[in-house]
Amino acid sequence: MQGNVADRFAVAVAQGRGSPQVTVPSSGARAKSFSRRRHGRGLWFVAPFTLMFVLFTLVPLVYAVYTSLFTSRLVGGTVFSGFSNYQAILSSGQFWGGMVRVLIFAAIQIPVMLAIALFFATVFDIGMVRWGGFFRTVYFLPFAVPTVVSAIMWSFLLEPEFGPFTKLAENLGFHGANLLSPSLLLPMIIVIVIWEWTGYNMVILYTALRSVPRDTVEAAMVEGATLSKIILSVKLPMVRPALVMLGLLNFIGALQLFVEPSILASFTPNVSFGFTPTIFLYNTAIGNQQYDLAAAGAVVLGVVITIISVGSLMIRRKMRSVSL
Amino acid sequence: MSSWTWDLPKVTWIEKRREARRRRREELERTTIPLRLYGVRRGTVVVVTVVSVLFAIFTLIPIAWIVINSTKTQPRLFSSFGFWFAAPFHFIQNFKDLFKNVDGEGIFTHWFVNTALYAVLGGGGATALSALGGYAFARFEFPGRKVLFFAVLASLLIPVTAVSLPLYFVFAKVHLVNSIWGFILPSMVSVVGVYLMRIFIEASVPVELIEAARMDGASEFMIFLRIAVPLMVPGLMTVLLLSVVGIWNNYFLPLLLFSKASLYPLTVGLGFWGSHASVSGDQLLYPLLVMGGLMTLLPLVLLFLFVQRYWRAGALIGSITG
Numbered sequence: 199m200q201g202n203v204a205d206r207f208a209v210a211v212a213q214g215r216g217s218p219q220v221t222v223p224s225s226g227a228r229a230k231s232f233s234r235r236r237h238g239r240g241l242w243f244v245a246p247f248t249l250m251f252v253l254f255t256l257v258p259l260v261y262a263v264y265t266s267l268f269t270s271r272l273v274g275g276t277v278f279s280g281f282s283n284y285q286a287i288l289s290s291g292q293f294w295g296g297m298v299r300v301l302i303f304a305a306i307q308i309p310v311m312l313a314i315a316l317f318f319a320t321v322f323d324i325g326m327v328r329w330g331g332f333f334r335t336v337y338f339l340p341f342a343v344p345t346v347v348s349a350i351m352w353s354f355l356l357e358p359e360f361g362p363f364t365k366l367a368e369n370l371g372f373h374g375a376n377l378l379s380p381s382l383l384l385p386m387i388i389v390i391v392i393w394e395w396t397g398y399n400m401v402i403l404y405t406a407l408r409s410v411p412r413d414t415v416e417a418a419m420v421e422g423a424t425l426s427k428i429i430l431s432v433k434l435p436m437v438r439p440a441l442v443m444l445g446l447l448n449f450i451g452a453l454q455l456f457v458e459p460s461i462l463a464s465f466t467p468n469v470s471f472g473f474t475p476t477i478f479l480y481n482t483a484i485g486n487q488q489y490d491l492a493a494a495g496a497v498v499l500g501v502v503i504t505i506i507s508v509g510s511l512m513i514r515r516k517m518r519s520v521s522l
Numbered sequence: 523m524s525s526w527t528w529d530l531p532k533v534t535w536i537e538k539r540r541e542a543r544r545r546r547r548e549e550l551e552r553t554t555i556p557l558r559l560y561g562v563r564r565g566t567v568v569v570v571t572v573v574s575v576l577f578a579i580f581t582l583i584p585i586a587w588i589v590i591n592s593t594k595t596q597p598r599l600f601s602s603f604g605f606w607f608a609a610p611f612h613f614i615q616n617f618k619d620l621f622k623n624v625d626g627e628g629i630f631t632h633w634f635v636n637t638a639l640y641a642v643l644g645g646g647g648a649t650a651l652s653a654l655g656g657y658a659f660a661r662f663e664f665p666g667r668k669v670l671f672f673a674v675l676a677s678l679l680i681p682v683t684a685v686s687l688p689l690y691f692v693f694a695k696v697h698l699v700n701s702i703w704g705f706i707l708p709s710m711v712s713v714v715g716v717y718l719m720r721i722f723i724e725a726s727v728p729v730e731l732i733e734a735a736r737m738d739g740a741s742e743f744m745i746f747l748r749i750a751v752p753l754m755v756p757g758l759m760t761v762l763l764l765s766v767v768g769i770w771n772n773y774f775l776p777l778l779l780f781s782k783a784s785l786y787p788l789t790v791g792l793g794f795w796g797s798h799a800s801v802s803g804d805q806l807l808y809p810l811l812v813m814g815g816l817m818t819l820l821p822l823v824l825l826f827l828f829v830q831r832y833w834r835a836g837a838l839i840g841s842i843t844g
Contacts, residue, residue: 239742240662247655247716248670254708255677255685261695262688318574325557326567327574335830336578339585342826344771346789347815350796351584354591354812355604362587362604393581412553425560454683457773464796476683476774484778489691500684507679 259500266494283494292472293495299384300474304452307388308445315396316441319403320429334404337397345394349461352390357465378466387458399444406440407433439514446510450503456480475499592616592816596809616813630814632784633791637770637818640702640787644709645766652712652761653754656719657746661732674713682774690778704779705787709769715761722757723750763829770822788818 269279287293318337322330340348355363358376367375377386410433418432456476463469471485472478479499483492583605590606591599593613602608621631658664659671689708690699698704727750735745751758773789780786786794792814799807 236736236742237663238665240658240664240667242742243654243658243662243746244664244670247651247711250651250707250711251674251677251713254689254711255680258685258688258692259680261692262684265688265691314577318577321570321574324560324562325554326562326570328571333574333578335827336581339823339826340581342767342822343585343819344789344822346771346773346792347588347819348584350792350811350815351588353796355584355587360600365604393584397581408553412555415555416559419555419559425562428560450679450681454681456683461793461796464793464800479683479687480774480778483687483690489694492687493691496684496687500681503681503684504679 262493262496265490266497269490279490283490284498286491287495287498290472290478292470293475293478293498295470296472296475296478300453300455303384303388303391303455304449307391307452308448310388311392311396311399311448312441312444314392315399315444316403316437318396318400319407319437320433322400322404323407323433324425334397334401338401339397340394341398343394345457346461348390348394349458352386352393352458353462353465356386378462378468380468383459383462383466383468387455387462390458391452391455395448399448402444403437403440406437410436442510442514446507450507453499453503453506588812588816588819592809592813594809594812596806599809599812600805612809616809620810620813620817629783630791630810630817633786633788634817636702636785637787637789640706640709640776641766641769644706644769645762647706647710648712648715648765649758649762651710652715652719653751653758654746655716656721656723656757657727657750659716659720660723661727661729661750674716678713686775686778689775693779699779700782700785702785705772705776708775709765709772712761712765712768715765718761718764719754719757722760723754726757727753759829763825767822767825788814792818 266283267278267280268276269282270276318333321327322334327333343351355361356377358364358378361377364375364377367377376382415428415432418428423432454476455474459469459473459477460480469477471481475495476499479492479495482488482495587604591604593611593616594602594608595610595612595615598608598610598612621634622628659667693699693701693704731749732745735749740748770787771789772787773793776785776787776790777793780790783791783794792811795807795811795814798804799811
C-alpha cells in the first residue's frame with residue numbers, strides 16, 4: 199500500500215532540487231508583451247485537470263465527512279447521528295489494534311530498510327564494489343514488480359505446508375515451523391516490504407550522495423580525514439534532508455499497509471478483521487456494509503496521517519531555519 | 523491557421539540520447555574520486571562485495587522462484603524443491619491453461635485486456651491532462667493560479683485510503699460501481715504528473731518561442747500543440763510511464779469498485795484466485811496463480827529494463843531537467 203510514496207517523493211525531490219526553475223520569471227517584461235486576456239487563456243488549459251481533480255478527489259473527501267455524520271438503520275432509514283460514528287471508531291479495539299500494529303511495523307521496518315539502503319548507497323557512491331551499475335539495477339528491480347505479485351510470490355515462499363522457506367527451516371531443525379504464525383506474520387511482512395522498497399530508497403540516497411561536490415570530499419582528504427570520517431561528517435549531513443523525507447514518506451505508506459497482509463490472508467488464517475487500519479476499513483465497508491462507520495474511519499486515518507505529515511514538515515522547516 | 527513556421531534545431535531522437543549518455547558518463551568520471559584515494563583496505567572491499575552479492579541474491583530469490591515454478595505441474599509445485607526445475611516441463615501447458623481454459627471462459631485473457639485498456643486510457647488521459655495543466659501553471663498567470671497549485675500539491679498528503687474509500691461511496695450513490703469509467707476517470711488525475719510537467723515545461727519550453735509564435739498570430743492551442751508538445755516529449759514519456767505503471771499496479775481502488783469478475787484488472791483477479799483457492803481448496807488454481815503472477819510482472823519488468831532512464835527520471839525528477 200505504499201503505492202504513492204514514490205509519487206510523493208518525486209515531488210519532494212523536485213521541491214528541493216528544482217526550485218530555481220519553479221520560480222516564475224518576473225512578470226515585468228512579460229506582462230507588457232501579452233495581455234491579461236492571454237493570461238486568462240491559461241484557465242482553459244487547466245480546466246480539464248481541475249474539473250477531474252475536484253470530482254475525483256475533493257468531492258469524495260467532502261462526501262466522506264458528510265456520510266460519517268449519518269447512520270443507516272434497518273428500520274427508520276438514514277438519520278443524522280453527529281459524532282457517534284467517530285465515537286464508535288475511536289473506541290473500537292480492532293481499529294486501535296491495527297493502528298498499534300502498523301506503528302510497530304513502521305518502527306522496525308523503516309529504520310532497518312533505510313540503514314540497508316544507506317549502506318549500499320554509500321558503498322556504490324564510493325565505488326567500493328565493481329559493476330555498481332549492475333547491482334543498482336538488480337536492487338531497483340522489485341520496484342517494477344506489482345505489489346500484488348510480490349505478495350503472491352512471498353506467500354508461496356513462506357507458505358506453512360509446502361513453502362520452500364518452511365522446508366528450509368525444517369531441514370535446519372525447526373520442526374513444525376510456521377513462518378506465517380501469529381507471532382511471525384508481522385516480521386515476515388517487514389521482510390517483504392523491505393524487499394520491495396530498499397532498492398528504490400537506495401537509488402534516491404545514491405543520487406543525493408552523488409551530488410556531494412568532489413572538492414568538498416577532496417578537501418577533507420587533504421586534511422587527513424579517514425574513510426569513516428568522510429562518510430559520517432562530510433557525506434551523511436548532505437543526505438540528511440533526503441533521509442528525513444524518505445522516513446516521512448515511508449511512514450505514511452506504512453500506516454496504510456494493505457496489499458501484503460490482504461494477499462497473505464489467502465495463505466494463513468492469522469490476518470484478522472482489523473489487522474491494519476486499512477484492512478479494518480475495507481472489511482467494515484465491503485464485508486459489513488457499514489459505509490458510515492468506514493467513512494468515519496477513513497476520515498480519522500486521513501486526519502492522523504495529515505497531522506503527522508504537516509507536523510513533521512513544519513518541524514523540519516523549523517530545524518532548518520535554526521541551523522541556517 | 524499556421525502561416526508561420528519555426529526552425530527547431532534538427533537533432534534526432536537517437537543523437538540526443540547518445541549525447542545524453544556520453545554526457546552522463548563524463549559527469550560520472552568527473553565527479554568520482556578514485557577508490558584508492560579513500561585508502562580502503564582490501565579486506566573491506568571483499569567483505570562489502572560479498573554483502574552486495576548476498577543482497578542481490580535476496581532480491582532475485584522471489585523472481586527466480588516464480589520463473590522456475592511457472593514450469594511445474596500442480597503436484598510438482600508442492601512436492602519438488604522450490605529453487606530448481608522438476609520434470610515434466612509444463613511451462614507451455616500452464617501458459618495455455620492460463621489464457622484459455624480457466625473456468626472454461628478465458629477469464630485471465632479478459633483481465634489482461636482490461637488491465638491494458640485501463641492503463642492505456644487512464645495513462646493517456648493522465649498524460650494529456652497533466653500536459654495541459656502543467657503548461658497552464660508554467661506559462662500563464664491566470665487568476666487563482668497560486669491557490670489552485672497549492673491545493674493540488676497539498677492533496678498529495680492525503681492518504682490513498684482516505685480518497686479511494688470515499689470515492690467508492692460516491693460511486694455507489696451514482697451507480698458508477700462496476701463501470702470501467704469508475705476506475706479509469708479517477709486514474710486520470712495525476713497530481714505528480716501536473717507537477718512534473720510544470721517543472722519540465724519551465725525548464726525546456728522557452729517563453730521567447732511562445733512569444734514569437736503569438737506575434738505571428740498563432741492561437742494559444744496551436745502554440746501548445748505545435749511548439750510546446752514537441753519539446754515536452756521526454757517529460758510526457760515520464761508521466762505516461764508513471765501513470766501506466768500506477769494503474770497496472772493499483773489494487774485497492776479496483777478491488778472496491780468491481781464486484782463483477784469480468785471487469786477485474788490483473789491485480790484484483792490474482793488476489794481473487796488466491797482467496798478462491800484457499801476457500802474452495804481448488805489446488806489446480808495454484809499453478810495458474812504462479813503463471814498469472816509471472817505474466818503480470820513481466821510486461822512491467824521488461825518496460826523497466828528497456829526504459830530504465832524514465833523510471834529513474836520519474837523517481838528522481840532532478841535528472842529530467844537536463
